[in-house]
Amino acid sequence: MLPCHRFALIALIVAMLPIFSVQAADVTYRWVNEADHVQLSDTLPSAAMASGYQVIDPATGEILREVLPRKTAEQKAREAAERQAAEQARRQAEEAARHDQVLLSLYGSVADIERARDQRLERLDAQIRQTERSIDRMEDMVKRRGSDEGYARDLENLQQSLGKIQTERHGIVERFKTDIRRFRALNVP
Numbered sequence: 001m002l003p004c005h006r007f008a009l010i011a012l013i014v015a016m017l018p019i020f021s022v023q024a025a026d027v028t029y030r031w032v033n034e035a036d037h038v039q040l041s042d043t044l045p046s047a048a049m050a051s052g053y054q055v056i057d058p059a060t061g062e063i064l065r066e067v068l069p070r071k072t073a074e075q076k077a078r079e080a081a082e083r084q085a086a087e088q089a090r091r092q093a094e095e096a097a098r099h100d101q102v103l104l105s106l107y108g109s110v111a112d113i114e115r116a117r118d119q120r121l122e123r124l125d126a127q128i129r130q131t132e133r134s135i136d137r138m139e140d141m142v143k144r145r146g147s148d149e150g151y152a153r154d155l156e157n158l159q160q161s162l163g164k165i166q167t168e169r170h171g172i173v174e175r176f177k178t179d180i181r182r183f184r185a186l187n188v189p
Helices: 003-024 048-049 073-106 108-145 149-186
Strands: 028-032 037-042 055-057 065-068
Touching: 028 048, 048 055, 073 108, 108 149
Parallel strands: none
Antiparallel strands: 028 037, 028 055, 055 065
């Protein structure tokens, strides 16, 4: 390289140094260190990256951006649980709104709901009476024939069936109570 070119290159580099140093100091970082002291610098240590920091315009002092600390595993788990709970609450609210729509479209009055309830209960009560009669007959057969495994198994199945029907009856009574309360709440003038 010619000496005059070398001199021109050195002059160019020296002239560009202030530009590079101004560009490097375009922002200042502010963070709190482990000793709870506020730190300012044009470079950001890795510890500050993990604990959060602010990017500041050094000319105006204006906060350009704030980077929050990295979340701990516990914070992430808590946020996930909160999101899941919020989603479940949203789904329950949607289901309740659909149920309200169905309730209002099916019934015009509390008397309509009670009539529907009574019809369902009459059918279940008939099933309960029939199952109880079958159990009585089966018990008589078991007594007369002794400990026949087939009859004993059939008797046990009938008793389980009776328990299921009675549980279903109880559930229907409770559902209709809830529906009547909700219908009244929806139709309050």
